[in-house]
Amino acid sequence: MAAEWHPVRQSRTHELVLESIEQRVLSGDLKAGDRLPPERELAPVLGVSRSALREALRVLETIGVLSAQAGRGPDSGARMVRNPDDALGRLLRLHFALGSYTLEDMLEARVVLERSSFEAAARNASKEQLAELGDLVAAMERPGTGVERFNDLDTRFHVLVARASGNQLTSTLTSAVRESVRPLILRALETAEDWPAAAAALAAEHAELLRLVRAGEGEAAAALAERHIRGFHGGLVADTPPGD
Known part of the structure; x- marks a missing residue:
């Protein structure tokens, strides 16, 4: 050779x-x-x-x-080797931190990717993946779940839905984008005035997303995913001064 x-x-x-x-x-x-x-x-x-x-x-x-x-x-x-997930996430986090992409860019990318992920997951998710998603939602719903733990569960939920879509590239890109905004989401969760109430509301949204995926209602799951992302991630955009 x-x-x-x-x-x-x-x-x-x-x-x-x-x-x-x-x-x-x-x-x-x-x-x-x-x-x-x-x-x-x-x-x-x-x-x-x-x-x-x-x-x-x-x-x-x-x-x-x-x-x-x-x-x-x-x-x-x-x-x-083939190991794109961690590497792509690292590169995207650095570029995001350096200002190569704005929060608006990341928001729109998440919406496009996750709408596709939830719609496809409603068709393709395996019983094992649905069971794992159920475990993640149950952990989110558990009283006393701390902010950092909840953020980790939230990230894993969205990444697993992307993996359940059956499209490896969508999964990799979703993981990279979600990991890139993880620190911002964590800080936003930490500033919630009533964390138990915020956690309960977010957990309920994830439970409904999972119900729609299990029921095979892909379009409804995609629409709710967009509202879910724009509702929370959109708040991060609105709260970030221009140039930050």
């Missing part, structure tokens, strides 16, 4: 290494599960230093397409 690799230009070396690996993925020469040659073999074949190669591999780890394990065992070395 090492003989198939070719030297790259020396300017911006690690980016050129990334381009070389990307080209092999796009051409189908590298697939998920494939192992890269050891650094000591790959670096000279590419005509780069091992430090430049390591920098490129770190970037690939960050974006969730490479897993690197130190050592000499069967799992050691760098292997191509």
Whole structure:
């Protein structure tokens, strides 16, 4: 396999290494599960230093397409993987924090994604997924559930509905968007004047969303999901001064 690799230009070396690996993925020469040659073999074949190669591999780890394990065992070395959820969520959170996207952008993205998710989940959710959603709602309804715990349950509920839609890309994007606004939602929940009442109202909305999904009423579930998101997330937009 090492003989198939070719030297790259020396300017911006690690980016050129990334381009070389990307080209092999796009051409189908590298697939998920494939192992890269050891650094000591790959670096000279590419005509780069091992430090430049390591920098490129770190970037690939960050974006969730490479897993690197130190050592000499069967799992050691760098292997191509499919792990987009955490990586995409991390990148989106950073861009959101840096102002690349506004709260309005995130609101509209959530509405589009989650309307699709709830409508599809009403058709495709498995018994196991419906049972897990029921457990999450029951935990939300439990008296004394704290703000941070409730926010975690809320996030897991929406991400699981997206997964139950049967569309992996929708699931990944929904998870990334919801995780990006998690800190803002948490702060908003923490400022609720009457948290027990707010928690009960939000739990009731989630219970009704689940009832509609279970009943196969996709359009009604999608409409309620939009009202649910605009009602709470929309409040975050209204309460955020321009430029924040």
